Amino acid sequence: xxxxxxxxxxxxxxxxxxxxxxxxxxxxxxxxxxxxxxxxxxxxxxxxxxxxxxxxxxxxxxxxxxxxxxxxxxxxxxxxxxxxxxxxxxxxxxxxxxxxxxxxxxxxxxxxxxxxxxxxxxxxxxxxxxxxxxxxxxxxxxxxxxxxxxxxxxxxxxxxxxxxxxxxxxxxxxxxxxxxxxxxxxxxxxxxxxxxxxxxxxxxxxxxxxxxxxxxxxxxxxxxxxxxxxxxxxxxxxxxxxxxxxxxxxxxxxxxxxxxxxxxxxxxxxxxxxxxxxxxxxxxxxxxxxxxxx
Numbered sequence: 001x002x003x004x005x006x007x008x009x010x011x012x013x014x015x016x017x018x019x020x021x022x023x024x025x026x027x028x029x030x031x032x033x034x035x036x037x038x039x040x041x042x043x044x045x046x047x048x049x050x051x052x053x054x055x056x057x058x059x060x061x062x063x064x065x066x067x068x069x070x071x072x073x074x075x076x077x078x079x080x081x082x083x084x085x086x087x088x089x090x091x092x093x094x095x096x097x098x099x100x101x102x103x104x105x106x107x108x109x110x111x112x113x114x115x116x117x118x119x120x121x122x123x124x125x126x127x128x129x130x131x132x133x134x135x136x137x138x139x140x141x142x143x144x145x146x147x148x149x150x151x152x153x154x155x156x157x158x159x160x161x162x163x164x165x166x167x168x169x170x171x172x173x174x175x176x177x178x179x180x181x182x183x184x185x186x187x188x189x190x191x192x193x194x195x196x197x198x199x200x201x202x203x204x205x206x207x208x209x210x211x212x213x214x215x216x217x218x219x220x221x222x223x224x225x226x227x228x229x230x231x232x233x234x235x236x237x238x239x240x241x242x243x244x245x246x247x248x249x250x251x252x253x254x255x256x257x258x259x260x261x262x263x264x265x266x267x268x269x270x271x272x273x274x275x276x277x278x279x280x281x282x283x284x285x286x287x288x289x290x291x292x293x294x
Contacts, residue, residue, distance in 0.1 A: 004277065007270040014266060018259035024089070025252035028245045032180060035242035039177065042238060046231050053228060056221050066218070069193045069225050073168040077114045079158065080104060081190070081233070083174035083240040084124035086143055090248035093175060094123040096185045100173050101128075104187055108171075116167075118158075120237065143241065151237055155230030162191045174236045175243035181250050183243040188236070190229055 084097045101117070101124065109115045118136040119125040121143055125135065139154050161167055170191040175183040 004270065004273050007266055007273060011263065011266045011270065014259055014263050018256055018263070021252045021255040021259060025249055025256060028249035028252060032242060032245035032249055035238065035245055036177075039235075039238050039242060042231075042235065046235060049224065049228055049231060052220075053224060056217055056224070066221055066225065068163050069191070069229075072192055075109070075113055075168045077116070077167050078109050078169045078171070079116050079118060079161075079167045080109075081118045081120065081158070081170070081172040081236075082124045083172065083236060084119070084121035085240075085244045086122045086141070087248075088123065089251060090244055091251040093183065093244055093247040094127075096175065096183075097124050097173055098127050100185045100187060104171070104173065121240075142237070146237060146241060148234055151234035152230045155233045156226070158233070159191070159226050159229055167191070172233065172236050174240040175247075177239045177242040177246065180246040183247055188232070190232060193225060193229065 080101065082097060082101055084094045088094070105115065114134070116134040116136060117128070118138075119128075119140050122140060125137060125140060128135065139150075142150055142154070158167075158170055162170055169189065171187055171189050173185070173187050176186040178184055
């Protein structure tokens with residue numbers, strides 16, 4: 001059994017660790033609320049944008065100037081946008097992204113496909129940086145100051161390269177936010193644009209208003225479709241950002257509880273060791289007194 005000094009030292013270090021994890025949980029909870037607010041504020045804009053595109057989906061099929069956004073090509077070059085975090089201590093948040101990327105590389109983009117990964121956040125990059133994977137880290141620190149301007153700038157760059165033919169397909173891998181305890185690892189195709197998604201919404205959404213458009217539908221679509229792609233990317237980043245803080249809050253809560261259980265065990269061990277030392281001293285005193293009497 002460890003001596004009293006060793007147990008006291010372990011109790012002290014465990015209490016310090018528990019205080020740190022509790023503080024990190026509170027910080028993550030505050031950041032999570034802000035991240036959820038950002039998602040909530042963006043949702044009406046995204047919903048209205050999708051609603052307009054639903055009404056214009058049929059016109060988009062016939063507009064030749066927009067076919068580059070929808071045309072499916074044989075995939076020879078692909079871009080995967082990998083969204084992870086800059087920091088650890090958030091449970092399986094980053095490992096799930098890494099596993100999903102590996103699976104996508106094996107099942108979706110096999111031999112003959114030139115794959116490039118654009119990393120947003122450092123943790124996934126740190127795992128793959130010694131591999132032979134083609135990597136783009138120009139926007140890796142985007143979460144240091146996440147905002148719509150930076151996200152839309154990234155979206156414009158990706159769209160431009162897709163239209164130039166540098167990529168035949170663009171996907172994004174991220175943790176979709178459901179609640180603080182649940183994040184859903186998701187792979188979404190960003191380009192080419194899936195018009196069927198808007199058509200399905202149109203059918204299931206009930207009656208649609210018949211709008212008169214000024215300027216023409218083609219001009220509106222030419223502006224809205226890139227904006228919809230950028231919004232999808234920005235929403236993915238916001239989802240991932242909220243998921244990170246939710247995962248960290250849950251992880252730190254579990255760590256705090258585990259530290260409490262360890263403390264209970266250490267205190268029991270300390271009391272047992274202390275009682276054993278007292279008993280030993282009493283026995284020595286009694287034995288010494290008996291020897292003197294004898």
